[in-house]
Amino acid sequence: MRTQVGIIGAGPAGLLLSHLLHLEGVESVVLEERGEDYVRQRVRAGVLENTTTDLLREVGLGERMDREGLVHGGISLRFDGADHRIAFEELVGRNVTVYGQQEVVKDLIDARTRDGGQILFDISETAVHDIDTDRPRITFRDADGQPQELVCDVIAGCDGFHGPSRKAVPHEAYDHTYPFAWLGILAKAAPTREELAYTFHERGFALYSMRSPEITRLYLQVAPDEDIKEWPDDRIWAELHTRMAVDGESPVLEGPLLDKGITAMRSFVATPMRHGRLFLAGDAAHIVPPTGAKGMNLAVADVRLLSRAVTQLLQHNDSRLVESYSDTALHRVWKAEAFSWKMTSMLHVSPTADAFQRQVQLAELRYTAGSRAAMTAIAENYVGLPW
Structure with missing residues (x-):
């Protein structure tokens, strides 16, 4: 040939x-x-x-x-029990x-x-x-x-x-290996919000995303050696609700799981x-x-x-x-x-982080959510740097 x-x-x-x-x-x-x-x-x-x-x-x-x-x-950063939106179109004119x-x-x-x-x-x-x-x-x-x-x-x-x-x-x-992994699910459940939400929670990171008007894609931070068998569907949904709740309300709508797996972070x-x-x-x-x-x-x-x-x-x-x-x-x-x-370092809970490091993460998130310059930097990178 x-x-x-x-x-x-x-x-x-x-x-x-x-x-x-x-x-x-x-x-x-x-x-x-x-x-x-x-x-x-x-x-x-x-x-x-x-x-x-x-x-x-x-x-x-x-x-x-x-x-x-x-x-x-745009996307949202959820922490301190509140939702903080980063508006791409307003900040950089793209999506x-x-x-x-x-x-x-x-x-x-x-x-x-x-x-x-x-x-x-x-x-x-x-x-x-x-x-x-x-x-x-x-x-x-x-x-x-x-x-x-x-x-x-x-x-x-x-x-x-x-x-x-x-x-x-x-x-x-x-090469750099992170001390955590993502447990991801694909669920037959209509999204309840229009944009991705990245959550920093004391129990670990969570991400709310979607694939279509009928399918949601959700992630939980777990240990890198976590056994997927230890995560039945009920446990996954309960943890998602806990981590993503704002003012006691969770954006997560439950549905049958179409896919489930754990992905290492590197x-x-x-x-x-x-x-x-x-x-x-x-x-x-x-x-x-x-x-x-x-x-x-x-x-x-x-x-x-x-x-x-x-x-x-x-x-x-x-x-x-x-x-x-x-x-x-x-x-x-x-x-x-x-x-x-x-993004990974700012939003995930390291198993080796002490109380000081957790407060530094929160300080960085609060600064980001309150600074137009910091939000613009995230928006510019997220939507894609020029060729």
């Missing part, structure tokens, strides 16, 4: 990169170890920055998003859209299929070779278990933290994001805690940059953008890491 760009991973990063390259007349093949049904349904992040929604519209992927997505003009990652993936798969794009699902034993040459290769077994080889001009590793791409790039790792950056003709994008290069809603948006920023760099290389023999790709991408990555770390 032969193509210009071999893309490992059919998440938002890999699929969007394939779509952007197609628009520039560059061929690609996307390889994915999971089956198509799984990829279409896996529940992930759901907050799209204003820069992300603008890009999706620009490249013809905004129709269903604009029809079904939920536009949010965010809640539209699940799986919905973006569905739109991308449909677009690539419609345009004749190649996406090979259910592959295995993926490995990269000859990345220091101008003809790198990807070997794998196809859905029938037959060995295959894909010869490329460029390889894009969009295969997440555990995929083979990152391991093939000599890199320095910056920050990770691999630098550089390139070695030879192999380029990393998305979770293969960096991970942020979900508090700042940056994961998928960073992947979009990566592949927007990478698609332009690869097009310049393959169509004009101009290597300047590929040479600067890693440094340029990491400049944005570290800003997102800083914002996500700040």
Whole structure:
């Protein structure tokens, strides 16, 4: 098999990169170890920055998003028994859209299929070779278990933290693990509020969000080694009501659970994001805690940059953008890491924090809620920094 760009991973990063390259007349093949049904349904992040929604519209992927997505003009910080709104549109003139990652993936798969794009699902034993040459290769077994080889001009590793791409790039790792995790549920219950609410409570952080007019997405801070079996539905609902109540009233409407799981919290950056003709994008290069809603948006920023760099290389023999790709991408990555770390540190209860540290957190929250400058800084980062 032969193509210009071999893309490992059919998440938002890999699929969007394939779509952007197609628009520039560059061929690609996307390889994915999971089956198509799984990829279409896996529940992930759901907050799209204003820069992300603008890009999706620009490249013809905004129709269903604009029809079904939920536009949010702000978020709330809930602490001291009160709700404190940060008004994005008033502060920075922009907003965010809640539209699940799986919905973006569905739109991308449909677009690539419609345009004749190649996406090979259910592959295995993926490995990269000859990345220091101008003809790198990807070997794998196809859905029938037959060995295959894909010869490329460029390889894009969009295969997440555990995929083979990152391991093939000599890199320095910056890694930070947080002393807590998120227990997340997806509930068939109509949202009772129009915007996300981030709650600081003495029992731990809680987040109220939504995925559609019928589905809510809710999170609780738990210990990183927590056993999901110890959290029956009744216990989850009771804890959500306790942590999110303001003036004795909780915004949470209960309903049947569609999904339940525990996610570890970490920050990770691999630098550089390139070695030879192999380029990393998305979770293969960096991970942020979900508090700042940056994961998928960073992947979009990566592949927007990478698609332009690869097009310049393959169509004009101009290597300047590929040479600067890693440094340029990491400049944005570290800003997102800083914002996500700040939001996480400000809103979560550390199991090792003493009374002094808890009061410092509250002081920071009170300052943020009372300062237009502090709220503007959060709004500017949350809606997405300029490209």
